[in-house]
Amino acid sequence: MTKAALTSPGIKSDLRKNIRYYSEARSSPELSCRQLARKITDSGTTYVSESTVYRILKREGLIKPAELIGFKAGKEYHCKTTRPNELLASDCCHLKVVNWGWYYLVTVMDDFSRFTLGWDLKLDMTGSFLEDVMQQAIDFTGMTDVPIEEWTVLLSDNGDGYNLPAVQLVPEAVGE
Numbered sequence: 274m275t276k277a278a279l280t281s282p283g284i285k286s287d288l289r290k291n292i293r294y295y296s297e298a299r300s301s302p303e304l305s306c307r308q309l310a311r312k313i314t315d316s317g318t319t320y321v322s323e324s325t326v327y328r329i330l331k332r333e334g335l336i337k338p339a340e341l342i343g344f345k346a347g348k349e350y351h352c353k354t355t356r357p358n359e360l361l362a363s364d365c366c367h368l369k370v371v372n373w374g375w376y377y378l379v380t381v382m383d384d385f386s387r388f389t390l391g392w393d394l395k396l397d398m399t400g401s402f403l404e405d406v407m408q409q410a411i412d413f414t415g416m417t418d419v420p421i422e423e424w425t426v427l428l429s430d431n432g433d434g435y436n437l438p439a440v441q442l443v444p445e446a447v448g449e
Contacts, residue, residue, distance in 0.1 A: 290319065291329055298326075298335050306330065358414050360384040362428045363403065379403060381410040384428065390414060 297313055298304075304312065306327040313321050330336050354360045366378040379402055380392040391409030395402050407427075411417055 290321070293317075294321070294326060294329050295333060295335070298330055306336075354385040357383055357385045357388075358416065360426050360428055361390065361410060363406070364430060365398070365402075377402065379406045381406050381427075383414075 294309075294313065298309055301309065301312070307323045309330075310321050310323045310326045313319070313326070327336065352360075360383075361381050362384050363379070363381045366380075368376045368378060370376060374396075377395040377398055378392065379395060381390050382388065383390055390413045391406045393402075393406050393409070
């Protein structure tokens, strides 16, 4: 930039604003870009967007890295399976099909062989969504004659669909 461009009123105004954003960010480091933009807008006569604050602070190295909440996954599962049908894993995948809506892919897989024992594509997550797929898996493995006490363990991520009251009764409902 030329010296004339640096001394123009617009550039000076922008530099003053940037200095104000820096000082606000340094005085309140606990605030996110959104909170900082709101504080600047509420306390002054100028409006600044969250993205502008983010861009300016990132350029100056004032953006703190995102904090990961949770825990790291282990290197391997602590209860390893030693035979087929010892542990069945189930999950539901939400699929959005443009112009058609949401579909739900429900699967049951054998943990030892990684073989898919049953699956179904559902239009909704009603109480029987898992029961049908579990029945497919049990019929496939031939476990219909096995007493309930000796059934395999069903592993799931306990997502919203798996917390339905009807799903809690699946082991008693299928295989009879």
